[in-house]
Amino acid sequence: MPRFSVIVPAYQVQAYLHECLESVLTQSYPDLELIAVDDCSPDACGAVIDEFAARDPRVRVVHLPENVGLGRARNAGMERATGDYLVFLDGDDTLTPDALLALADRLKETGDPDVLVYDYARTYWSGEAVRNRAAAELTESGPAPFRLADRPGLLNLLMVAWNKAYRREFVQRAGLAFPPGYYEDTPWTYPALMTAESIATLDRVCVHYRQRRAGCILRTTSERHFDVFDQYDRVFAFVDERPGLERWRPVLFRRMVDHLVTVYTRRDRLPRGARAAFLRRARAHYRRHRTPGAPVPARARVHHTLVRFGLHRTYRTLRQTAALCRGTARLTGRLLRALRRAALRGHYLLQRLLPLRTDQVLFTARAGRGGDPGALESAVRALAPHLRTAWVAPPAHHHTLAPGTRRLVPGTAAHWSALARSAYLVTDTDTEPGLVKRKGQVVVRTQGGTPLGHVGLDLQERPAAARGTDFTRLLEDVDRWDHVVSADRHSTLTWERVYPGRYTTLEYGRPRTDRFHTATASDVTRLRASLGIPEGSVAILYAPARRDYRRTQRRPLDLERVVRRLGPRFVVLARAHHPLDGPLEAASDRVLDVAGHPDAVSLCLASDALVTDFSPLMFDYAVLDRPIVLHADDWEAYAAARGLYFDPRSFPPGAVAGSEDELIDIFASGLWCGARSARLRAAFRDRFCPHDDGRAAERVVRRAVLGQTDLPPVVPLDERRPVPSAAVPLEPPPLAPPPLPPPPRRPAGLLTVTDGG
Known part of the structure; x- marks a missing residue:
């Protein structure tokens, strides 16, 4: 009996199914069975599943004779499952590395609960990964396992089946099964959480939830989205059959209204002619299942009112008004930004006509304040107290600046005045676009660190690392430099080759160290x-x-x-x-x-x-x-x-x-x-x-x-004596003593006499 039965239904996901199945079979925790269900997919999903089954005996294949939908395909997988725990995974999603090992460890720590809830991250076609916004609900602090009444905040999580592991005996005892139709996770997840005698959480991303550029099945325009009403009828019928669950009706009612509003307001779900009918049916469900008691956030009360009274025309008018306001605000914002840029440009031109301030040093750093510019500022204040220092940093970093240092916000008139009139500019980042270096200004450039990977002009042959670097602008920036700080000979030779210019290299070490x-x-x-x-x-x-x-x-x-x-x-x-x-x-x-x-x-x-x-x-x-x-x-x-x-x-x-x-x-x-x-x-x-x-x-x-x-x-x-670490020194393992040299050979015929010999 394996520890996990991973059930993967597949329908028209041939482009992603290989990665999905690989993410399961390459887990560092091998005690699993993978039940792949081909939901009569018209593409190559069935062939992909058969290929994996031929090479790995842990793969069990189910070919359905007709398309039955995601919920019934999962039911077909559960009928063949033999593992202690059921784990669901959609065919276009993936498990993160070592996810099952983390699940197994957490299940052991918490005494094999009925349900283990874990986290996920949305992964986009652009490569961006965003963790679940409600991840705070998965904290592992506090007693575990527990019941839903102890942590009702779990109902704020996305109500899907694939972010939980379910003990198979519990599923069979509770009689849980997926219904047909869209939103099949709703009448599965709520009953599972409400009836579980023991629940635990794992504060770890175990699933990468793929956000396809073309959208998923729930983002297709169809009248099948009306299935959501039947699914909530099943949830409330489940509660009606079990009086002990009556306490959850207010929460379920609020979640139902929120869900109906989501389906109604998403423009990619309902056909245009069906929106009014959907809202009328939502009004009927509101009246049928209304259960006062659950608090409604202030920002959601308008939506609840629209559903309660079925105000389709009112909602359409409000949405058009809001769209008009947003468009006006965007246009106004663009005009104001253009006027501001023009005003700053004119201000900078005027400031350049004024004489340089020979007693002012302007510092800029990537991290607001720190690194080499931060160390150089401290040295300026110690060695040249007659010079005034100024920092360009976001307001969030101003509290870190030394007393007496002038604080400048990037992009303000004061910032451009300092750029125009400061005699010394010290920076570890690119200078501002449009900066004109004046006669008498000294620009000191510090680098990010000793180069190990390619930098500068060497990136022209490394498009992945260059990431759209404008090399023409890079060389224009180099032409503004007077001094470049270098740590060692390797850095000096590299900087002067990949940043060719007329600057002087100061090979004096790393100021930040x-x-x-x-x-x-x-x-x-x-x-x-x-x-x-x-x-x-x-x-x-x-x-x-x-x-x-x-x-x-x-x-x-x-x-x-x-x-x-x-x-x-x-x-x-x-x-x-x-x-x-x-x-x-x-x-x-x-x-x-x-x-x-x-x-x-x-x-x-x-x-x-x-x-x-x-x-x-x-x-x-x-x-x-x-x-x-x-x-x-x-x-x-x-x-x-x-x-x-x-x-x-x-x-x-x-x-x-x-x-x-x-x-x-x-x-x-x-x-x-x-x-x-x-x-x-x-x-x-x-x-x-x-x-x-x-x-x-x-x-x-x-x-x-x-x-x-x-x-x-x-x-x-x-x-040199750098400051030692604070930890108690660890004794290194004793080194093996060197082998003793062989005794010298004595010439034949000689007799050695020792004391007492």
């Missing part, structure tokens, strides 16, 4: 406490690079499994490299999502080790002289899409793991902080951190702003 030398142990302790790192824990910073060859980003590691295998002492700080990474699919007190943290330097200081793949953060982290472990299972794919200036595996900063299990073994065995890891890191630091001694920002300011040439000497590598 100066904090690694000036921070104290108390600073590290404070940062760890602010992030929620338990005292005495080993904090691993996980920072993967963005995959240019993937439209939808995913984390190569199952972080929950990693910390579970490593034990309670380890904590992972998960830092997404790009917004497409989205929220963590699982969360606990030992996997901390720090994707939204604005300061990577603080995360480095708070951690005890770094796990990364191709991220330039490894070069910054090497300045700290803390362990680094490389992990990637797609070296070749990344190199082909992005291009690499060198293979990090050939010159690594520490241990290298090719799989998740190897990474776990590296930390479990202590190799991550062993002698070999230290030797590799020392060689890496010698090559890529020659100038990072805590005074890089001072050297840049003295040279680019103050015009000095007599700069502070670089502290030798072996004399």
Whole structure:
């Protein structure tokens, strides 16, 4: 008897069915049976299913003689199911990696409940993935299992069958089955949740819900959408037969009205001539099943009123009025924005006629404030107090700016005035379009980090990584630069080739890493406490690079499994490299999502080790002289899409793991902080951190702003003392003693005499 019976009905999904079935059969938890139901599909779905059955004995095939619809196709699959739990999956959706393993673990933790509810993410044809907006209802905090009365908020989730696992014995005992027609999930899901004696939740995305560009069956215009009325009649009949469920009638009534409003208001569902008839029938259902008691949100009361009285003409008038208002607002907004742009352009032209302010330095950074510009501002305030500093940052970042620094909002008149009149411009991002560099202005450009993947003009042959880069504008921006800050010889040679210009390279180190030398142990302790790192824990910073060859980003590691295998002492700080990474699919007190943290330097200081793949953060982290472990299972794919200036595996900063299990073994065995890891890191630091001694920002300011040439000497590598990590040092595994040399051979004929011999 398998643990899971995964039931996949298929009808006209031949383009997606292969990916769907593969996502099930490649699960890391193999104790399953896959029941694929061919609902007499006119395309190649049946042939695809037969091919999978021929190569994997876990696949059981059901060919229906006629098309019966999604609900009855699922019933046919359930009749042949033998697993402990039923899992439904539509033929165009997919299971996420390790989803069944997470389900099995959660079922074991919660004592095999009747129903386990898990999360999903909508995946769009563009590659975007958006997690369920009601994911907060799936929190695993609190007692489990429970009943619906303990967590009624679960009814706010999408009422579908495929975001839950059902104990097969419970389904048989409750007599649950899918009815015919559209919206067949409604009379299945509500009864399942209301009658379940035990329910548990899993706060993890286990299903990718495909949003097809052409839409799904429920987004086709048809009178079959009238089936929704029969489905709710079945739900209320189920409640009427069981007096113990009477308490749920007000909630069901409100959800029914919301559902009917959704069907009525969606323009792609009902034929134009059927909308009035639908609303009349909705009015009859409103009166038949009306059950006061459930609160109705204020914004939904208008819709409820329209359904209650069947006001079709009123609704049509309101919608036309709203559309007219929206159109007028959009046109007005476009005109106002055009006038504002013209006014700012004229203001900038006037400001350029005024003399430069030789005592003003303007800073801009990608993250609002931080990185190299943030370190350079601190150095300017310390070395040149006669200069005034100003920051261009969104209002949300203004509280992070130093006292006395002028705060400018991007795109305002004050911002353009500062661009026109500041003598020094320091930035780590592209300059504003339309900026004209004036005579006497000095532009200092800091880069994002030591280049590992291709950048600049080298991206012309890497369209996946270039992502529509305007190389003409890039070179125009380069022509504005006076100084480029570089960390090492490798960076200098790369920048000057891929960003050709007349600027001067300042190979003085990474200003942002100066904090690694000036921070104290108390600073590290404070940062760890602010992030929620338990005292005495080993904090691993996980920072993967963005995959240019993937439209939808995913984390190569199952972080929950990693910390579970490593034990309670380890904590992972998960830092997404790009917004497409989205929220963590699982969360606990030992996997901390720090994707939204604005300061990577603080995360480095708070951690005890770094796990990364191709991220330039490894070069910054090497300045700290803390362990680094490389992990990637797609070296070749990344190199082909992005291009690499060198293979990090050939010159690594520490241990290298090719799989998740190897990474776990590296930390479990202590190799991550062993002698070999230290030797590799020392060689890496010698090559890529020659100038990072805590005074890089001072050297840049003295040279680019103050015009000095007599700069502070670089502290030798072996004399630097970056702030140590806060975790209790782990003893590396003892090294095997070297073998003893063989005893020397004595010449023949000699007698050796010892004391007492």
